Amino acid sequence: MLRRKRASSAASRPWTMGVEFPSLNIRMHEVSKRFGRNWIIKQKSEEYVSGRIYGVRGRNGSGKSTLIRLLAGHLSPSRGNISYTLDDRTLPVDQLYRHLSWIGPYFEIVEELTVYEFLSFHFALKPLLPHLSVSEVVTRIGLEKASGYALTDCSSGMRQRVLLASALYAATPLLLLDEPTVTLDADSAEWFQGELKIYTKDRLTLIASNDERDLIPCDTIDVL
Ligand SMILES: Nc1ncnc2c1ncn2[C@@H]1O[C@H](COP(=O)(O)OP(=O)(O)OP(=O)(O)O)[C@@H](O)[C@H]1O
Structure with missing residues (x-):
């Protein structure tokens, strides 16, 4: 999934963190999605390419x-199709999970685990960027003093930082971030914007949010 870069190349492009992500592209072709009688997405065609940040906004509902779940392969289109390529080779949707980091407000986490345990467990399943350790991740999200807290004892903003870390610092070329700054205070949202600048380089990122600040780094913004 991930190739290490040559040292000289990594030095000249420090933002790639010593790794080179494979190019992951997504093509939606006339995709529609309905729940019962309600068509939520109608005949949507879109190309999403590596190295770009896509924003999506729209009223509640x-x-x-739904778009993020479709792109993540967790929902199937009612009509049309979504195809994926990894370094120009077709990627079957059942293999996408290996290359995907995805967070959303509906995510459930094992609240009994401590911050450190949750991140260790997560990064045992999903590779961590090679220049980082779990301890360094805890430091980057500013939770050193809380690393032994059970998630159930963390504030919602602290939990959101942990979830963001699980996506941002995973070595996957695709990042799907649904309402990334929900529950974050102004300082935390600013921290997230800084991390986004560093950790979206060379990846395909999609951010769904109605918070204008979240959409500032986006190359294009789609209004649903
Ligand atoms: N599994 C489902 N079964 C039935 N209806 C669903 C399902 N998932 C979503 N919906 C409906 O699809 C519509 C779109 O929901 P979705 O969660 O994608 O909206 P959203 O733009 O993310 O909203 P919000 O801004 O409130 O998070 C809503 O009317 C919702 O009730």
């Missing part, structure tokens, strides 16, 4: 999370 407009289909932002």
